Amino acid sequence: MAILNARDEQQIRKEFERLQGPVKLVIFSQSLAAAELCQQNEQLVREVAALSDQISVETLNLAIDHERAEAYGVDQVPAIVVEGARDYGIRFYGVPTGYEFSNLIDAIIVASTGEPALADDTKASLAALAGDVDIKVFSTPT
Amino acid sequence: MRLAQHMAVASDRVRATAIEATEFPDLSRTYRVMAVPKIVINDRIQFEGALPEPQFLAHVLEAVESK
Numbered sequence: 001m002a003i004l005n006a007r008d009e010q011q012i013r014k015e016f017e018r019l020q021g022p023v024k025l026v027i028f029s030q031s032l033a034a035a036e037l038c039q040q041n042e043q044l045v046r047e048v049a050a051l052s053d054q055i056s057v058e059t060l061n062l063a064i065d066h067e068r069a070e071a072y073g074v075d076q077v078p079a080i081v082v083e084g085a086r087d088y089g090i091r092f093y094g095v096p097t098g099y100e101f102s103n104l105i106d107a108i109i110v111a112s113t114g115e116p117a118l119a120d121d122t123k124a125s126l127a128a129l130a131g132d133v134d135i136k137v138f139s140t141p142t
Numbered sequence: 143m144r145l146a147q148h149m150a151v152a153s154d155r156v157r158a159t160a161i162e163a164t165e166f167p168d169l170s171r172t173y174r175v176m177a178v179p180k181i182v183i184n185d186r187i188q189f190e191g192a193l194p195e196p197q198f199l200a201h202v203l204e205a206v207e208s209k
Contacts, residue, residue, distance in 0.1 A: 034165070037165060073157070076166060076169070082147075084151070088147075088150045088151045088154075088157075089150045089154075089156060089157030089158060090147045090150050090151075090157070090158050090159075091157070091158070091159040091160070092159075092160045092162075093159060093160065093161045093162060093165070093166060093169075094160075094161060094162025094164075094165035094166060095162065095165070096160065096162070099143075100143065100160055100162060103143040103144055103147065103160060106144055106147065107143075107147045110147060110148055110151050111151060114151060115151075116148035116149065116151045116152040117148055118145075118148050118149065118152055118195065119195060119196075121196075122149075122152070122195055122196075122199050123152050125199055125202075125203060126149055126152045126153040126155070126156065126199075126202075127152070127153060129153055129155040129156070129202075129203075129206055130206055131155065131206040132155050132156075132157075132184075132206075133149075133153075133155055133156045133157070133183060133184060133202055133205060133206060134157055134159070134183065134184050134185070135146040135149070135150075135156065135157065135158045135159070135181065135182075135183050135202070136159050136161055136173065136181070136182040136183075137143040137146050137158065137159070137160050137161065137179055137180075137181050138161050138163045138169075138170060138173065138175045138178055138179060138180040138181075138182070139143065139160065139161070139162065139163060139178045139179045139180075140162070140163050140164055140178050141162070141164075
């Protein structure tokens with residue numbers, strides 16, 4: 001059974017009209033850990049990717065593809081890497097439902113355009129960063 | 143997560159990870175997640191709740207400076 005209904009799909013298609021370049025969603029799963037969540041995650045990502053020709057999906061296994069996982073810095077499943085023209089460092093751990101789902105759609109769009117919706121001052125400060133910044137955002141579906 | 147992911151696109155120095163707290167209880171315990179959204183920057187700066195862009199940025203800069 002599909003996770004997204006016709007109305008969701010219609011709305012997302014409309015948002016995806018803003019896509020400007022290809023986006024790759026790299027899914028990490030592992031059948032031994034969180035099998036059901038990994039399956040849900042894969043299905044959701046595939047349903048989203050089906051709504052635009054610009055989006056491709058690659059499914060990897062955390063244990064088997066451990067070198068790729070390490071390169072992406074992914075150590076949990078289910079995980080999604082959102083890549084645009086390059087890997088911007090956007091990751092989702094857990095099935096993105098509720099608020100996280102709209103963030104996933106937003107992440108796909110910003111990775112596709114490469115144009116963050118931030119104030120010029122913010123962009124200038126970020127361009128001058130002297131060190132690496134790792135931001136973790138914990139949330140719940142509701 | 144919205145601001146964090148836009149910052150990740152704006153700078154190669156920034157990475158943004160969304161974590162579904164209920165699916166990762168161990169991580170949530172490690173980072174003492176009591177309320178959401180909870181934001182942790184470089185494992186040292188942390189705050190709860192959505193902040194306006196300038197305040198969020200101030201925490202990002204603080205996290206780099208305090209290294």
